[in-house]
Amino acid sequence: MGLNQGRQGVVPGRAYFFETAMKIILFIRVIITGGILLLACLSAGQTLQANMDEMVLIPTGRFIMGSGQEDGEAGPDYGVDEEPRHEVYLKAYYIDKYEVTIGEYKKFLVATGGKWFGDTNFQEEYLPEKLFNPPSWDNYPVNYMSWYDADTYCRWKGKRLPTEAEWEKAARGTDGRKWPWGNKFDRQKALVEESSEGWTAPVGSHPEDKSPYGLYDVAGNLSEWTSSFYLPYPGNKINDGRYSENAYVLKGGSFLYFGKMYGRPAARSFAYPAYNHRMFGIRCAKDVH
Numbered sequence: 333m334g335l336n337q338g339r340q341g342v343v344p345g346r347a348y349f350f351e352t353a354m355k356i357i358l359f360i361r362v363i364i365t366g367g368i369l370l371l372a373c374l375s376a377g378q379t380l381q382a383n384m385d386e387m388v389l390i391p392t393g394r395f396i397m398g399s400g401q402e403d404g405e406a407g408p409d410y411g412v413d414e415e416p417r418h419e420v421y422l423k424a425y426y427i428d429k430y431e432v433t434i435g436e437y438k439k440f441l442v443a444t445g446g447k448w449f450g451d452t453n454f455q456e457e458y459l460p461e462k463l464f465n466p467p468s469w470d471n472y473p474v475n476y477m478s479w480y481d482a483d484t485y486c487r488w489k490g491k492r493l494p495t496e497a498e499w500e501k502a503a504r505g506t507d508g509r510k511w512p513w514g515n516k517f518d519r520q521k522a523l524v525e526e527s528s529e530g531w532t533a534p535v536g537s538h539p540e541d542k543s544p545y546g547l548y549d550v551a552g553n554l555s556e557w558t559s560s561f562y563l564p565y566p567g568n569k570i571n572d573g574r575y576s577e578n579a580y581v582l583k584g585g586s587f588l589y590f591g592k593m594y595g596r597p598a599a600r601s602f603a604y605p606a607y608n609h610r611m612f613g614i615r616c617a618k619d620v621h
């Protein structure tokens with residue numbers, strides 16, 4: 333009995349020791365794995381945030397701007413205000429790879445004490461708080477931007493709004509293609525009226541809506557303000573009275589615009605600078621020094 337008792341006393345002791353050791357090892361492994369996962373998540377988040385502010389260098393050179401008979405029939409296939417197709421020479425510049433996000437715009441509001449007013453025409457239906465507060469919206473493009481909002485934001489970033497020509501070259505490349513991906517329209521490649529469910533999408537989430545220079549969401553998501561007045565191109569004789577030095581050109585289609593017509597980088601739309609809309613967003617440019 334004494335021997336058995338002794339053995340019984342020894343065996344449970346070893347089991348307890350090994351069990352405890354295994355628990356400690358398991359605990360350490362859980363801590364290490366959790367730490368690695370946490371670091372990975374933080375790293376991914378930082379990378380995403382850093383990328384949101386990334387710019388692309390557009391090199392010096394000529395590109396084909398506007399539209400002409402090569403693009404079909406004026407009216408049904410392209411706007412008469414896009415005529416004629418013409419070559420434009422631009423010096424090198426930088427332009428944002430993505431539309432400015434809500435997350436990036438929040439930093440501006442915090443730093444300047446500014447307010448985001450949202451859609452002043454539909455305040456009850458589209459409260460800014462509805463879009464602004466949830467962190468999950470941070471990678472969506474900031475919208476309801478007036479020209480003044482867009483211009484002020486870009487200046488605060490040490491940047492500026494692109495000219496219409498700079499925007500079109502960055503979106504279209506140099507070869508005169510109709511859409512960023514080529515000459516055939518495909519509603520699934522971009523967030524445009526034909527493919528959207530009535531709202532914006534996180535920037536860069538339509539990888540095929542990518543320009544030859546690597547800009548995302550140029551055919552869709554939001555239309556973007558430029559620093560150019562809405563005026564006829566040299567050689568365009570058609571004037572329906574809409575041209576104005578009080579209105580600015582917006583470029584690119586949107587989730588509420590028909591992509592087949594307005595998703596083309598050559599397409600032109602315009603608005604007066606104080607007007608904001610849920611289709612209007614920002615992409616900034618910068619000089620090369």
Ligand SMILES: [Ca+2]
Nearest residue numbers: 549552554584
């Ligand atoms: Ca866009």
